[in-house]
Amino acid sequence: MRFGNGVQTKEQAQEWIHARIESYEKHGFGAYIIVEQSTNEVIGYCGLFYVPDVNGKHEVAIGYRLARSRWGSGYASEATQAVKDYAFNHLNLSRLIATIDPENSASIRVAEKLGMTHESNVMFEGYTHPDYVFALNKQ
Ligand SMILES: CC(C)(COP(=O)(O)OP(=O)(O)OC[C@H]1O[C@@H](n2cnc3c(N)ncnc32)[C@H](O)[C@@H]1OP(=O)(O)O)[C@@H](O)C(=O)NCCC(=O)NCCS
Numbered sequence: 797m798r799f800g801n802g803v804q805t806k807e808q809a810q811e812w813i814h815a816r817i818e819s820y821e822k823h824g825f826g827a828y829i830i831v832e833q834s835t836n837e838v839i840g841y842c843g844l845f846y847v848p849d850v851n852g853k854h855e856v857a858i859g860y861r862l863a864r865s866r867w868g869s870g871y872a873s874e875a876t877q878a879v880k881d882y883a884f885n886h887l888n889l890s891r892l893i894a895t896i897d898p899e900n901s902a903s904i905r906v907a908e909k910l911g912m913t914h915e916s917n918v919m920f921e922g923y924t925h926p927d928y929v930f931a932l933n934k935q
Contacts, residue, residue, distance in 0.1 A: 799897040800861075819846060825887055827859065830875050832866070839866045842875035844883060847895070850918050850929060855893045856883070860906065872906045880910055880932070890934045895920070895927040904928070 797803065804812070819826035827843030840862035847855045858879055860872050883889045894907045895918060912930035919926045 799900045799903070816843075819844075822846070823856075825856070825883070828875075828879065830862065830871060832871075839863045839871065840875075842872070842879050844879065844887075844889075844892075847893075850893065850895070851916060856889055856891070857893050857895055858883070858910075859894070860903075867902070872902075873909050876906055876910050884934045892932050894930040896930060898925075898928055904930070 816827045823844075823846045825844040825846075827841045827845070829838050830840045830842055831837065832839045840860070842858070842860040845857045845859050847857050850857075858876060860876055862871055880892060883892055892912070893915075894903070894910075894912060896903045896907060898904075907930040910932060912932040914928050915931040916929045917926040918929050
């Protein structure tokens with residue numbers, strides 16, 4: 797809530813889910829649900845997002861979000877590693893980015909653990925301050 801778009805209505809949430817489903821059709825990738833093996837509960841998502849304009853370039857971003865009750869258990873690190881491997885080795889993407897609020901220390905740490913580095917900043921429309929652009933190029 798703090799670093800995202802705030803509380804969403806049911807319609808906005810449905811629109812978001814619809815856009816994620818469309819992403820599979822348009823780009824061949826999207827967001828993946830994270831299921832906790834011990835409880836079989838859906839605890840968040842991690843996946844790939846096509847971003848049409850990051851400082852004039854189109855990019856594929858890795859995004860992640862977990863239920864608060866599951867923070868700090870290593871799930872984001874595990875999920876981002878799996879999505880990165882899938883993106884580079886199965887989808888044959890050559891680069892991933894993550895756009896992160898400079899104050900979102902947890903997310904920055906997740907990106908760093910994935911091997912990403914702070915490459916530039918981006919000012920998205922409607923935002924009050926720039927986000928960091930973390931990036932990782934396939935070796
Ligand atoms: C960001 C988020 C996905 C991290 O998930 P998580 O499963 O708790 O992350 P992990 O347990 O894998 O921890 C990853 C690293 O971040 C560190 N970390 C976790 N919370 C932290 C915090 N608040 N401040 C600093 N570091 C933090 C962990 O210690 C770990 O580093 P380490 O292995 O060196 O100790 C989770 O906090 C979240 O869902 N936040 C809200 C949504 C969001 O901000 N998404 C990202 C938008 S860009």
